Amino acid sequence: MLKNAREKLPTPEKGEDRFQIPKVKGQIEGSKTIISNFNQIADTLRRKPQHLLKYVLKELATPGTFRKNAVIFGSKLAASRINEKIQQYAEEFVFCKECDKPDTKITKEGEVYYMKCQVCGARYSFHSKI
Template identity: 40%
Template sequence: MDEYEELLNRAYSRLPEKVLRRERFEVPRVRRSYEGNKTVIHNFKEIVERLNRDQQHVYKYLVKNLGTAGIIQGSKLILHGVFQTEELEEVINDYLREYVICPECKSPDTHIEKEGRISYLQCDACGARHSLR
Protein backbone atom coordinates (compact mmCIF):
# COMPACT_ATOMS: atom_id res chain seq x y z
CA MET A 1 0.00 0.00 0.00
CA ASP A 2 2.87 2.39 0.76
CA GLU A 3 4.28 1.79 -2.71
CA TYR A 4 0.93 2.73 -4.30
CA GLU A 5 0.73 5.99 -2.33
CA GLU A 6 4.33 6.79 -3.20
CA LEU A 7 3.63 6.28 -6.91
CA LEU A 8 0.46 8.34 -6.66
CA ASN A 9 2.27 11.21 -4.93
CA ARG A 10 5.03 11.10 -7.54
CA ALA A 11 2.46 11.27 -10.35
CA TYR A 12 0.70 14.24 -8.72
CA SER A 13 4.01 16.05 -8.24
CA ARG A 14 4.72 15.80 -11.98
CA LEU A 15 1.36 17.24 -13.04
CA PRO A 16 1.27 20.93 -13.97
CA GLU A 17 -0.38 23.10 -11.33
CA LYS A 18 -3.12 24.19 -13.75
CA VAL A 19 -4.26 20.58 -14.19
CA LEU A 20 -4.56 20.10 -10.44
CA ARG A 21 -6.64 23.27 -9.99
CA ARG A 22 -8.80 22.81 -13.07
CA GLU A 23 -12.48 23.42 -12.41
CA ARG A 24 -15.20 21.26 -13.83
CA PHE A 25 -17.03 24.31 -15.10
CA GLU A 26 -15.43 26.74 -17.53
CA VAL A 27 -17.10 29.39 -19.66
CA PRO A 28 -15.77 29.47 -23.24
CA ARG A 29 -13.62 32.48 -24.11
CA VAL A 30 -15.45 35.14 -26.11
CA ARG A 31 -14.73 34.99 -29.83
CA ARG A 32 -15.48 38.46 -31.14
CA SER A 33 -14.86 40.57 -34.21
CA TYR A 34 -15.78 44.03 -35.37
CA GLU A 35 -18.05 44.98 -38.24
CA GLY A 36 -17.78 48.75 -38.52
CA ASN A 37 -18.86 50.15 -35.16
CA LYS A 38 -20.49 46.88 -34.07
CA THR A 39 -19.06 44.04 -32.01
CA VAL A 40 -20.01 40.49 -33.01
CA ILE A 41 -19.79 37.69 -30.43
CA HIS A 42 -19.53 34.62 -32.67
CA ASN A 43 -19.91 31.97 -29.94
CA PHE A 44 -22.81 33.55 -28.01
CA LYS A 45 -24.99 30.44 -28.32
CA GLU A 46 -22.16 28.22 -27.05
CA ILE A 47 -21.63 30.51 -24.04
CA VAL A 48 -25.37 30.52 -23.22
CA GLU A 49 -25.57 26.72 -23.48
CA ARG A 50 -22.57 26.33 -21.15
CA LEU A 51 -24.21 28.69 -18.65
CA ASN A 52 -27.44 26.65 -18.97
CA ARG A 53 -29.55 29.80 -19.12
CA ASP A 54 -32.17 31.32 -21.41
CA GLN A 55 -30.61 33.16 -24.36
CA GLN A 56 -32.88 36.19 -23.90
CA HIS A 57 -31.99 36.47 -20.20
CA VAL A 58 -28.24 36.56 -20.92
CA TYR A 59 -28.80 38.94 -23.85
CA LYS A 60 -30.79 41.40 -21.72
CA TYR A 61 -28.16 41.30 -18.97
CA LEU A 62 -25.34 42.00 -21.44
CA VAL A 63 -27.00 44.93 -23.23
CA LYS A 64 -28.09 46.47 -19.92
CA ASN A 65 -24.66 46.22 -18.30
CA LEU A 66 -22.79 47.32 -21.42
CA GLY A 67 -25.21 50.21 -21.91
CA THR A 68 -25.90 49.41 -25.54
CA ALA A 69 -28.38 47.81 -27.91
CA GLY A 70 -27.97 44.56 -29.76
CA ILE A 71 -29.59 41.75 -31.69
CA ILE A 72 -29.31 37.97 -31.65
CA GLN A 73 -28.70 36.51 -35.12
CA GLY A 74 -28.53 32.73 -35.11
CA SER A 75 -25.66 31.72 -32.85
CA LYS A 76 -24.16 35.25 -32.83
CA LEU A 77 -24.84 38.36 -30.79
CA ILE A 78 -24.33 41.71 -32.50
CA LEU A 79 -23.78 44.65 -30.14
CA HIS A 80 -23.81 48.31 -31.17
CA GLY A 81 -20.45 49.75 -30.19
CA VAL A 82 -16.88 48.52 -29.97
CA PHE A 83 -16.13 46.34 -26.93
CA GLN A 84 -12.88 44.64 -25.97
CA THR A 85 -12.81 40.90 -25.24
CA GLU A 86 -11.82 41.54 -21.61
CA GLU A 87 -14.78 43.88 -21.11
CA LEU A 88 -17.22 41.32 -22.55
CA GLU A 89 -15.77 38.49 -20.47
CA GLU A 90 -15.96 40.61 -17.32
CA VAL A 91 -19.69 41.21 -17.84
CA ILE A 92 -20.25 37.50 -18.59
CA ASN A 93 -18.36 36.59 -15.40
CA ASP A 94 -20.53 39.04 -13.45
CA TYR A 95 -23.59 37.26 -14.88
CA LEU A 96 -22.05 33.93 -13.86
CA ARG A 97 -21.55 35.09 -10.26
CA GLU A 98 -25.02 36.62 -10.02
CA TYR A 99 -27.22 34.13 -11.90
CA VAL A 100 -25.35 30.81 -12.20
CA ILE A 101 -22.97 30.03 -9.32
CA CYS A 102 -24.60 28.95 -6.04
CA PRO A 103 -23.58 31.36 -3.24
CA GLU A 104 -23.54 28.51 -0.71
CA CYS A 105 -21.59 25.67 -2.33
CA LYS A 106 -20.16 27.49 -5.40
CA SER A 107 -21.65 24.89 -7.75
CA PRO A 108 -22.70 25.89 -11.29
CA ASP A 109 -25.45 23.25 -11.20
CA THR A 110 -28.32 25.69 -10.68
CA HIS A 111 -31.49 26.81 -12.39
CA ILE A 112 -33.75 29.83 -12.12
CA GLU A 113 -37.28 29.33 -10.78
CA LYS A 114 -39.96 31.99 -10.93
CA GLU A 115 -42.75 32.18 -8.36
CA GLY A 116 -45.12 35.01 -9.05
CA ARG A 117 -42.98 38.08 -9.57
CA ILE A 118 -39.95 36.77 -7.66
CA SER A 119 -37.15 34.75 -9.27
CA TYR A 120 -35.01 32.33 -7.28
CA LEU A 121 -31.65 30.69 -7.93
CA GLN A 122 -32.19 27.02 -7.02
CA CYS A 123 -29.07 24.89 -6.53
CA ASP A 124 -29.32 21.33 -7.80
CA ALA A 125 -26.23 20.28 -5.81
CA CYS A 126 -26.96 21.49 -2.26
CA GLY A 127 -30.62 22.52 -2.48
CA ALA A 128 -30.00 26.13 -1.44
CA ARG A 129 -32.41 28.75 -2.72
CA HIS A 130 -31.67 32.47 -3.07
CA SER A 131 -33.86 35.28 -4.37
CA LEU A 132 -32.60 37.18 -7.39
CA ARG A 133 -33.00 40.87 -8.05
Protein backbone atom coordinates in the same frame (compact mmCIF):
# COMPACT_ATOMS: atom_id res chain seq x y z
CA MET B 1 -2.74 6.86 11.43
CA LEU B 2 -5.80 6.97 9.24
CA LYS B 3 -6.52 10.51 10.28
CA ASN B 4 -2.99 11.60 9.42
CA ALA B 5 -3.12 9.95 6.03
CA ARG B 6 -6.33 11.69 5.20
CA GLU B 7 -5.00 15.04 6.25
CA LYS B 8 -2.10 14.70 3.87
CA LEU B 9 -4.36 14.36 0.85
CA PRO B 10 -4.48 17.53 -1.12
CA THR B 11 -7.80 19.27 -0.71
CA PRO B 12 -8.76 21.41 -3.66
CA GLU B 13 -9.05 25.07 -2.82
CA LYS B 14 -12.42 26.60 -3.41
CA GLY B 15 -12.54 27.74 -7.00
CA GLU B 16 -9.60 25.66 -8.16
CA ASP B 17 -11.66 23.17 -10.13
CA ARG B 18 -14.27 25.72 -10.84
CA PHE B 19 -16.45 25.46 -13.86
CA GLN B 20 -14.93 27.46 -16.69
CA ILE B 21 -17.05 29.93 -18.57
CA PRO B 22 -16.07 29.95 -22.25
CA LYS B 23 -14.56 33.20 -23.48
CA VAL B 24 -16.33 35.13 -26.20
CA LYS B 25 -15.11 34.83 -29.75
CA GLY B 26 -15.55 38.16 -31.35
CA GLN B 27 -14.60 40.44 -34.15
CA ILE B 28 -15.12 44.09 -34.89
CA GLU B 29 -16.90 44.93 -38.12
CA GLY B 30 -17.04 48.64 -38.79
CA SER B 31 -18.67 50.10 -35.70
CA LYS B 32 -20.16 46.79 -34.58
CA THR B 33 -18.90 43.88 -32.53
CA ILE B 34 -19.89 40.37 -33.56
CA ILE B 35 -19.78 37.57 -31.03
CA SER B 36 -20.03 34.23 -32.78
CA ASN B 37 -20.29 31.89 -29.79
CA PHE B 38 -22.80 33.72 -27.63
CA ASN B 39 -25.42 30.95 -27.73
CA GLN B 40 -22.81 28.32 -26.88
CA ILE B 41 -21.86 30.31 -23.80
CA ALA B 42 -25.50 30.57 -22.75
CA ASP B 43 -25.86 26.82 -23.34
CA THR B 44 -22.83 26.09 -21.19
CA LEU B 45 -24.33 28.20 -18.43
CA ARG B 46 -27.68 26.53 -19.09
CA ARG B 47 -29.42 29.85 -19.32
CA LYS B 48 -31.50 31.36 -22.08
CA PRO B 49 -29.38 33.37 -24.54
CA GLN B 50 -32.07 36.09 -24.50
CA HIS B 51 -31.74 36.48 -20.75
CA LEU B 52 -27.96 36.57 -20.84
CA LEU B 53 -28.01 39.08 -23.69
CA LYS B 54 -30.49 41.33 -21.92
CA TYR B 55 -28.19 41.45 -18.92
CA VAL B 56 -25.04 42.09 -20.94
CA LEU B 57 -26.68 44.83 -23.02
CA LYS B 58 -27.96 46.57 -19.95
CA GLU B 59 -24.58 46.39 -18.24
CA LEU B 60 -22.68 47.61 -21.28
CA ALA B 61 -25.36 50.17 -22.16
CA THR B 62 -25.21 49.23 -25.80
CA PRO B 63 -27.77 47.93 -28.29
CA GLY B 64 -27.47 44.42 -29.66
CA THR B 65 -29.43 41.75 -31.48
CA PHE B 66 -29.23 38.09 -32.40
CA ARG B 67 -28.26 37.05 -35.88
CA LYS B 68 -28.59 33.28 -36.05
CA ASN B 69 -26.24 32.02 -33.34
CA ALA B 70 -24.24 35.22 -33.19
CA VAL B 71 -24.88 38.46 -31.38
CA ILE B 72 -24.24 41.79 -33.01
CA PHE B 73 -23.45 44.61 -30.62
CA GLY B 74 -24.06 48.08 -31.98
CA SER B 75 -20.74 49.45 -30.79
CA LYS B 76 -17.06 48.53 -30.64
CA LEU B 77 -16.44 46.49 -27.55
CA ALA B 78 -13.37 44.80 -26.17
CA ALA B 79 -13.92 41.07 -25.72
CA SER B 80 -12.62 41.42 -22.18
CA ARG B 81 -15.49 43.75 -21.28
CA ILE B 82 -18.06 41.28 -22.58
CA ASN B 83 -16.34 38.40 -20.77
CA GLU B 84 -16.42 40.42 -17.59
CA LYS B 85 -20.19 40.94 -17.86
CA ILE B 86 -20.83 37.29 -18.63
CA GLN B 87 -18.78 36.40 -15.57
CA GLN B 88 -20.85 38.85 -13.55
CA TYR B 89 -24.05 37.30 -14.90
CA ALA B 90 -22.83 33.86 -13.91
CA GLU B 91 -22.06 35.06 -10.38
CA GLU B 92 -25.57 36.42 -10.11
CA PHE B 93 -27.63 33.82 -11.98
CA VAL B 94 -25.64 30.62 -12.27
CA PHE B 95 -23.21 29.80 -9.47
CA CYS B 96 -24.62 28.53 -6.19
CA LYS B 97 -23.82 31.00 -3.44
CA GLU B 98 -23.25 28.11 -1.04
CA CYS B 99 -21.15 25.57 -2.92
CA ASP B 100 -20.08 27.57 -5.99
CA LYS B 101 -21.33 24.94 -8.45
CA PRO B 102 -23.10 25.95 -11.66
CA ASP B 103 -25.78 23.26 -11.38
CA THR B 104 -28.59 25.55 -10.36
CA LYS B 105 -32.09 26.20 -11.52
CA ILE B 106 -33.66 29.62 -11.65
CA THR B 107 -37.33 30.38 -11.43
CA LYS B 108 -38.94 33.77 -11.37
CA GLU B 109 -42.04 34.78 -9.49
CA GLY B 110 -42.99 38.37 -10.08
CA GLU B 111 -39.87 40.44 -9.42
CA VAL B 112 -38.17 37.78 -7.38
CA TYR B 113 -35.83 35.10 -8.65
CA TYR B 114 -35.40 31.80 -6.87
CA MET B 115 -32.25 29.81 -7.24
CA LYS B 116 -32.18 26.15 -6.36
CA CYS B 117 -28.91 24.28 -6.29
CA GLN B 118 -29.00 20.74 -7.65
CA VAL B 119 -25.79 19.84 -5.84
CA CYS B 120 -26.12 21.02 -2.24
CA GLY B 121 -29.85 21.75 -2.22
CA ALA B 122 -29.47 25.39 -1.22
CA ARG B 123 -32.44 27.51 -2.18
CA TYR B 124 -32.68 31.24 -1.93
CA SER B 125 -34.30 34.23 -3.52
CA PHE B 126 -32.77 37.36 -4.93
CA HIS B 127 -33.81 40.46 -6.78
CA SER B 128 -32.54 41.54 -10.13
CA LYS B 129 -33.44 44.35 -12.46
CA ILE B 130 -33.63 42.03 -15.45
